[in-house]
Amino acid sequence: MDTATAPTRRAARPRADALRNRERIVAAAREMFVEYGPDVPLDEVARRAGVGNATVYRHFADRDELVRHVVRYVTGRVADLAEQGIATADADKDAAFTALRTFVHAAADERIGALCPMLQSGFDPDHPDLIDARERMERSIEGLVDRARAAGQLRTDIALGDLMIALSQLGRPLPGTPCPNMDRFVHRHLQLFLDGLMAPARSELPGEAATLEDLRQR
Known part of the structure; x- marks a missing residue:
């Protein structure tokens, strides 16, 4: 031929x-x-x-490649959850904070906080495999936060970084720690945190709101 x-x-x-x-x-x-x-x-x-x-x-090919795929998998699932929340908030503006609350609890179940120990020295967060997934996740979560704020249901003195810190700190215990029963308290303490995000604010927060740029500084 x-x-x-x-x-x-x-x-x-x-x-x-x-x-x-x-x-x-x-x-x-x-x-x-x-x-x-x-x-x-x-x-x-x-x-x-x-x-x-x-x-x-x-x-x-190696551990680094597997870690990258796990990070991309988790960020993709979290982005999916945030986009579902945006759809809910767009359909009913009065449900914007409820959508944000639902997202935070679901994202905690995805163990997004467990990514933190992976993002240490030697790991490239700007690897081409990860950029699109990370940007989509950040964009979708920020869109959900913006909708809750625009609805007047989210206090105005917090930023996306504040939410991500809470998810990373409350959504795990640290791997290998002898505290297996801590998981049953995660959603309880997330609920306390989320109540503190609701408008009107009941106190003045010290310091400045945490941004994503703050979290990326090494």
Whole structure:
């Protein structure tokens, strides 16, 4: 056959079983990073995922690549939740703060705070694999916060960074800590925090509102 007239071959799509294995590996890694931190042996991740070691390395060249995919997975799910909240707030402006409250509790269940130990020295938060996911997450959460503020239901002296700090601090215990029963108090204390965000404010906050730029400073 003349190569000039040969049909263009499409790139082979991953098989369904390969995609399922990849999803299981990322889900297992997320669970174990939450429980033990990002230095957990990859052999243990493979065992939790129910696949062989070779399967892990077939999908992810090294630990850094797996960590990046876990971070992207979690940020994507949190962005989905924030966008659902925006849709709720747009449909009913009186429900803007309720949508924000629902989002915060759901985001805590995604263990977004467990990403913090991963974002240490040696990890590149500006890797091309992560930029779009991070920007989408930040944009969607900020949109939800803006709607609650515009509805007059959110105090005016806080910024997105304040919300992210609370999620990161209250939405985990630290991996490997001997406090397994702390999880049952997370939503209780998140509710206390959220009550403090409601307008009208009952006190004057010390210092300045925390922005995303503040959180990115090293």
